[in-house]
Amino acid sequence: MATQPQRTEMDLLAQLNSASRGPASQYLTTAREALVCLIAIPGLLDKVELKRVPGGLSRNLLFGDDKVSVWAIVWSECARTPIHDHHCSCCFGVLSGFITELCFKRVDEECVAIVEEVTRAPGFVDCMLPSGPNIHQMVNSGETEAISLHIYGYDHNAHASSIKRVYQLAAL
Numbered sequence: 001m002a003t004q005p006q007r008t009e010m011d012l013l014a015q016l017n018s019a020s021r022g023p024a025s026q027y028l029t030t031a032r033e034a035l036v037c038l039i040a041i042p043g044l045l046d047k048v049e050l051k052r053v054p055g056g057l058s059r060n061l062l063f064g065d066d067k068v069s070v071w072a073i074v075w076s077e078c079a080r081t082p083i084h085d086h087h088c089s090c091c092f093g094v095l096s097g098f099i100t101e102l103c104f105k106r107v108d109e110e111c112v113a114i115v116e117e118v119t120r121a122p123g124f125v126d127c128m129l130p131s132g133p134n135i136h137q138m139v140n141s142g143e144t145e146a147i148s149l150h151i152y153g154y155d156h157n158a159h160a161s162s163i164k165r166v167y168q169l170a171a172l
Ligand SMILES: [Fe+2]
Pocket: 084, 085, 086, 090, 136
């Protein structure tokens, strides 16, 4: 469960909410800056009771409103998402550990082909829009637990997750 937002978090949330009502490029810049700010806060998650799923990943809501939500995802070793895209903007930053991001292009309605595979180190921040390209898969590729922060442009009370649809890897 989300803890009570602190002052910095409330300020960030207000900025994100306001920016979400403007041009997409402005919102993404604001979200990127928010992630950089959050990642730089010492002990950011020290007072947060993070869920952990052995062999998998856990999504922990930190704070949010009707426009944006901020999450910490805890990745067990080798944990991975399905190949997916998003119905909303998706910004993420690596807090600890190493996350490999695999990026894909659509082959048909159900299948995709890999385009790129890049390992993201702590401090890395990236943002993408639902208009794409945004089909990807994230994997904890390190030898320890990893934690990432995510800012999604959706109301966490109205949607179960940020994922729009899941894809399969096309046969060669
Ligand atoms: Fe994603």
